[in-house]
Amino acid sequence: MIGKSRYIWQGRNSRHRAPCGIVMMVLLLALLLFACSRRGTAAIAESQAAGQSVQGSPNQASGIDNSASKACAEAARAVLGPSGEVAKCGHLLGLSSLEAVAFIRLERPGLDKSDLPVLRLVILRRTDSHWGVELDAKDLTEGGITNPSGYLEPQYIVDYLPPQPYHGFVASFDDHRSDDTRGFVLYLAELGPPGDTDMGSDIEIAWNPAVGRFQEFVYDQDPKGFIPELKNPKRVKSPPSPRPSPSPSPKQAP
Numbered sequence: 001m002i003g004k005s006r007y008i009w010q011g012r013n014s015r016h017r018a019p020c021g022i023v024m025m026v027l028l029l030a031l032l033l034f035a036c037s038r039r040g041t042a043a044i045a046e047s048q049a050a051g052q053s054v055q056g057s058p059n060q061a062s063g064i065d066n067s068a069s070k071a072c073a074e075a076a077r078a079v080l081g082p083s084g085e086v087a088k089c090g091h092l093l094g095l096s097s098l099e100a101v102a103f104i105r106l107e108r109p110g111l112d113k114s115d116l117p118v119l120r121l122v123i124l125r126r127t128d129s130h131w132g133v134e135l136d137a138k139d140l141t142e143g144g145i146t147n148p149s150g151y152l153e154p155q156y157i158v159d160y161l162p163p164q165p166y167h168g169f170v171a172s173f174d175d176h177r178s179d180d181t182r183g184f185v186l187y188l189a190e191l192g193p194p195g196d197t198d199m200g201s202d203i204e205i206a207w208n209p210a211v212g213r214f215q216e217f218v219y220d221q222d223p224k225g226f227i228p229e230l231k232n233p234k235r236v237k238s239p240p241s242p243r244p245s246p247s248p249s250p251k252q253a254p
Helices: 001-007 014-053 068-082
Strands: 082-090 098-105 117-125 132-135 145-147 156-159 169-176 182-190 204-208 215-220 225-227 235-236
Touching: 014 098, 014 117, 068 098, 068 117, 132 215, 145 169, 145 215, 156 182
Parallel strands: 156 235
Antiparallel strands: 082 098, 098 117, 117 132, 117 169, 132 145, 169 182, 182 204, 204 215, 215 225
16 A cells, blocks of 8 residues: 555656645745744743843843943943943843943052952942932942942941041952852942052942842841841041150250
8 A cells, every 4th residue: 555655646747746745845844943943042042031130140241232231331421420430231130120330440559350449339220211329339428338228337437537538449249149149249348548458348238129229238147138228327426536745855964
């Protein structure tokens, strides 16, 4: 029966039927290949998008198009002036919003390459075409490290007499919190005077999804976790520096 079927297929009308069948098979195969390639491309795009949203990595500029990069740069200059630069631009929080870490550069030779010396640093976030300042790190006399709800780090503010000079911060980034939770992390340490290699303790700052704000995060003390910001920290005046006592004059010879 198989042989008969093959002979019947190769009968009188085989000159017309065979090419049509082959063409149909080729077309069907092409359609299947096209559908598979579309499905594969869509899956890759979805996988990449999912990877970005889960990682919340600070290094997501590769997934940002030119228009988003341009928007980040324009927002940085709008807040910080013409000296504003962009350190990070992307979906840093793993959300649909666009975030930018912008800063004013501070020249401090001798630091590690991973350290970014800044005079001021802000984290900007765009939602519904509107940019807002989610974090602002600047001179303590101008506010220190704040989010829209208050101060992040100090338990109180010391008004030094005479005022202490401000030397900026060193910023660094990570994609894991200190408790190994994945997400965008900013570390800030206050700089000492030029030539001084000692820096203040790192302040770990991360996004708290429970309150929708950047807050300080601690893991090496109790209680662990996010520390609520202070709306009105106490201000303390330091006593003026004592004047050096005059050196006693040598006794005059009799």
